[in-house]
Amino acid sequence: MDRGNNQEISLKNLKRIAMVVFLAFVIPIAIISMIVNIVVSGNKAAAGSDSLSEEAINMRIAPIAKLEFVDINAPRVFKTGEQVFSSVCAACHLTGIAGAPKIGDHSAWAGIIQAGYEAALKIAIYGKDAMPPKGGNPNLSDYEVARAMVYIANQSGGAFSEPEIPNNQS
Numbered sequence: 180m181d182r183g184n185n186q187e188i189s190l191k192n193l194k195r196i197a198m199v200v201f202l203a204f205v206i207p208i209a210i211i212s213m214i215v216n217i218v219v220s221g222n223k224a225a226a227g228s229d230s231l232s233e234e235a236i237n238m239r240i241a242p243i244a245k246l247e248f249v250d251i252n253a254p255r256v257f258k259t260g261e262q263v264f265s266s267v268c269a270a271c272h273l274t275g276i277a278g279a280p281k282i283g284d285h286s287a288w289a290g291i292i293q294a295g296y297e298a299a300l301k302i303a304i305y306g307k308d309a310m311p312p313k314g315g316n317p318n319l320s321d322y323e324v325a326r327a328m329v330y331i332a333n334q335s336g337g338a339f340s341e342p343e344i345p346n347n348q349s
Contacts, residue, residue: 257322257326257344258319258323259330260326260327260328260330260331260341261330263314263319263323263324263326263327264282264327264330264331267314267315267316267319267327268282268314268327268331269282271310271314272331277308277310278308278309279309279310280335282331282335283335284335285335285336287335288331288332291332292332292335292336292337292339296329296339299328299332299339302328303324303325303328304321304324320345321345322342322344325342326341329341329342
């Protein structure tokens, strides 16, 4: 009986010794790695934050209004259809917000394209449903809106010709 008890005691001691040895290595390694992490990340911003980047700071301190001098006698430089699309139309026609047909979706644009150039241009200039006139940018000329409409329609299965530059250049 004593012998069985001795084996039981030595087995318990071996488990305790193994646990102590294991913890004697794990705890110091964990503490050292935490200290290294603190030292290395001393100058970093919070995870996922780029609020201290040079670009973010420049945006915050930039002037609100900008003054741009334009020669009113110079001929107007019209935006291309792609430029108008990127700056005005893309917000809705890339995502399909408010039911806007997505660019490149041939089935969504089929009815508009089949209605013809004039019908599509009328929608682009005067708006329809949730789409405001000229996509919400009243500073665009009808010619620029037409170029954007042709660009979008042609990317979506149409074959409209580029509109001609207006004679009055306005």
